[in-house]
Amino acid sequence: MIMSEKIDTCGEILGNERLAGNCFRLQVTVAAGFPLPRPGQFALLKLLRGHDPLLGRPLSIYDFDPANGVATFLYQVVGRGTAALSLQKKGNEIGLFGPLGRPFQVPEGASRLVLVAGGIGVAALNLLAREYGRRRGCRIDCYLGARSASDIIGLEQLRSACDQVKITTEDGSVGEKGLVTEILVRDLTELAEAGAHLYACGPRGMLARLAVMLQECDSPCQISLEERMACGLGACLGCVVEVKDLPDVPYRRVCCDGPVFDIREICW
Amino acid sequence: MIMSEKIDTCGEILGNERLAGNCFRLQVTVAAGFPLPRPGQFALLKLLRGHDPLLGRPLSIYDFDPANGVATFLYQVVGRGTAALSLQKKGNEIGLFGPLGRPFQVPEGASRLVLVAGGIGVAALNLLAREYGRRRGCRIDCYLGARSASDIIGLEQLRSACDQVKITTEDGSVGEKGLVTEILVRDLTELAEAGAHLYACGPRGMLARLAVMLQECDSPCQISLEERMACGLGACLGCVVEVKDLPDVPYRRVCCDGPVFDIREICW
């Protein structure tokens, strides 16, 4: 049962450096008992001093090194919590609750995976690429969108895991100019025919456009969603998204029913 | 005018290490414009992230190196604020508002100073010892009380500045066994006759006993008091102590009327 496969622990910061713009990479040592995270899972990160900021912040587990017990996160500074996180130094302690959430599902025998990452969304997809990139007979194409060349992060890791990485930037400073969905849409029919499974994470606008695009074809697509969270384990009902076809209570919890959902399940 | 001779600034932590038991020494670089602190003055130290802990914590300026712009504090961990302070590492930033408060007054021509320090109270007296210890014709005796040998801090500095340091410990592990006031009382008549000026800082119980002892003689005695503070500059009226002979409002503010008071002024 997935429920008990999470622990509330704390770790020491090994590194916390700016990668590009307002994006940082955080590396934390974790306790020996930290369960192996599955692709798409996340952790709640908590600053340990005082009651402000109060709640943990959900970050996807970007990478995990079980041998050395090191978890890596990529994060963007968008508010108080992430700003406070960015001030932490090597040697400071940090709270870590995880791994949390339902991971991406890759059906037995899937031979073609397509990853669609917008901005910091790459953080949720990296473990998937690394796990399946090593499998024989499984091809991975990655569509990576960013605002500008300087905002692209995590490219090396993706390149080493994927068969192809197509880059788009909104300002055209590298790769094709445009939105990642605009590039993807051209390949969609071909990908659908090839039986591709899509996995996407990015801004809500990107996912909503993807949802519209996918009305035309029947490629399966899993997405990782974001919502503000408190408990991270399904108790507070704070993180819900509206879903289709649930009569009494039309909501599901991002923290434990997700963060991975079938794109067709969500009300956009 | 003393009012404007204070700045609200922030500095980088150069060191923050445990000296003994729950006592730490904190060294902070201060901005070039930081006014030279006078003996007995303090600063409000503020952690910069988040709103909890909220208020600055008053700490006496233990030492100050104007050439390198380094302020040193000695502090004891007694609650949330000081505990949070003790977790700060070299390189972290910290807020500093000061120098604050009225300093000790040493009358022109005073030739005999007696310092009475209980526990961490030594922090308030060190600058005084260093300033007057260098003066010709001014003898300084120091009575230093601590719980136990391992709790004694700041001894080296005091020894180098004072003509004599008498140590007492409650458990007798070093120096004489007993309370610092019990040792002092034996010398009091002699000191009074020698025209000594007393300067004391320590737990309220120690100061109250001293006040009783001093009813018998007329040696002048200035003490440094502690109270919880908010503003540090006289505006909030949070830090008051009850004083004698003030008809309408029998209170004075520790932050700006003090922290140095004439011992005979206070209602014990």
Add this chain to the structure above:
Amino acid sequence: MVTKGSGVFSIVNDNLNMAVCIGRGLIIKNPVMTASGTFGYGMEYDGLVDLSRLGAVVVKGLSLKPRAGNPPPRITETPAGMLNAIGLQNIGIEAFLAEKLPLLKERNAVIIANIYGETPEEFRQVARKLTGAGGIAALEINISCPNVLKGGAAFGSDPKLASEVTIAARDATDLPLIVKLSPNVTDIAEIARSVEQAGADAISLINTLKGMSIDVERRMPKLRNIIGGLSGPAIRPVALRMVWEVVQKVSIPVIGMGGIAEAADALEFLIAGARAVEVGTANFVNPQATLRIIEGIEDYLRRHKIDDINDLIGSLAV
């Protein structure tokens, strides 16, 4: 060894009595319970918290029928606190009894059902059904939810309505009846007295303070519901003051809550006179907060050489 105090006790290895009576003879093994809405239906914390170690598990507010709750965003953080406008989303009592209660019983949890209704009559019905089901130790009636249009806090801010709802629930149950008060009132002791007279066995407080937060970049409320309930350490001083006011005016047990995050916080409420405490938002910050608080209280009692927690309760020196 015979423990002093109220006579309520449980034997643990070092003769420390942590057991308290929270009304109508209900003795719980220690005074630390979970606050409704912050611990789900209990099983969410399975594997992290041994539910049988808690004084009691108070489950998410239950209504007669399932409720969808409010549209998201439902929560936002504030300084040392959070706002929520869940709007009492819940699976309804039928599903609770069928799916959740059996699991909780298996875990040997003492279960308290928090209930909600839009009318006194609904409170009566919910109380009756839960009482009939068996396996529930007490009912906590929520007359103080700030996040629903009907009922909710309206009942909690008027002594007469509060009393009506209490009478309706009292009428339907022999279980210990805890009435949970709203802090958004001028005189909470007055409401407390009126629910005591109406037959409550205990009073719990506080529910959340009504609050609001605005996203200044978008000039929109941070919560879709505009207003939400403030909880967490920020509200602790207000909660403690209200508990203090209420314990002086009623003679039934008072259960304190609001911002309890550590043992010292729980001790403030006990010393002020609360018979037990509920831990809410802290569960989100530290899923094992309840257990740490229980251990911290035990340590405190040992350190202060107090054998029976009942000797600590209400021992504030004023």
Add this chain to the structure above:
Amino acid sequence: MVTKGSGVFSIVNDNLNMAVCIGRGLIIKNPVMTASGTFGYGMEYDGLVDLSRLGAVVVKGLSLKPRAGNPPPRITETPAGMLNAIGLQNIGIEAFLAEKLPLLKERNAVIIANIYGETPEEFRQVARKLTGAGGIAALEINISCPNVLKGGAAFGSDPKLASEVTIAARDATDLPLIVKLSPNVTDIAEIARSVEQAGADAISLINTLKGMSIDVERRMPKLRNIIGGLSGPAIRPVALRMVWEVVQKVSIPVIGMGGIAEAADALEFLIAGARAVEVGTANFVNPQATLRIIEGIEDYLRRHKIDDINDLIGSLAV
């Protein structure tokens, strides 16, 4: 260039209008004032804050005669907040007029006197004397102090008493009359309406929330007065919600406060509909908080291309 909005404006280099009217034609150069009791008599911040840059300086509550206030300890910190029980220690109006007012005038500060009385009659007398003295821009009457036995919050928690006090002060002054409300009530909008009807020119809120804190090691209240007033960031969501409730029910200007520490916090209140804000506890944490907030609001207006702050006020999209 003609600015849009209320027509109230002051010309600054980049045509940004920060001036607002806070009632009875009183226009202040920007909407940031100090909150009473947190800025002394103003001169305590001399050398740190150029008082003439502030919208106004609201001084510590003044009474007819000097008041000793409560015995210490008077303050204690709480999560993201603090409790105070100063008990309105003040030098009295005579000493204020003789010793403090001249200095404030020299600094070109806009001065608002916060006043307190034990009876409506005392409020009337204080209002009359201060009005007669000249040099005071407005009066803020404090019917909401939680830390005094007589008067204080009692006036603020009853619409009838609140109205009586307002009438008494109104009767004695032609100055803009701001009535400062207590948040410790069930329905703050009701009190607001009644003081508006009684002749208030503006309403300010919130004063502190009543709170309490206990030293568990000594089992004693942390404040000698047992109960104190909670202020600071912790209370901001409650304050904002109350301002939002009040602006919808009155037509006179509302001055918001409670936990404002940064420009973004002040903007929340303005967007919710407050005409101006007061900054309190933040002055303790950062003595230059008011100036930083003024600058931060100006930056925000430029960034959002808003020429006149009056276009921002009340612009919440709901």
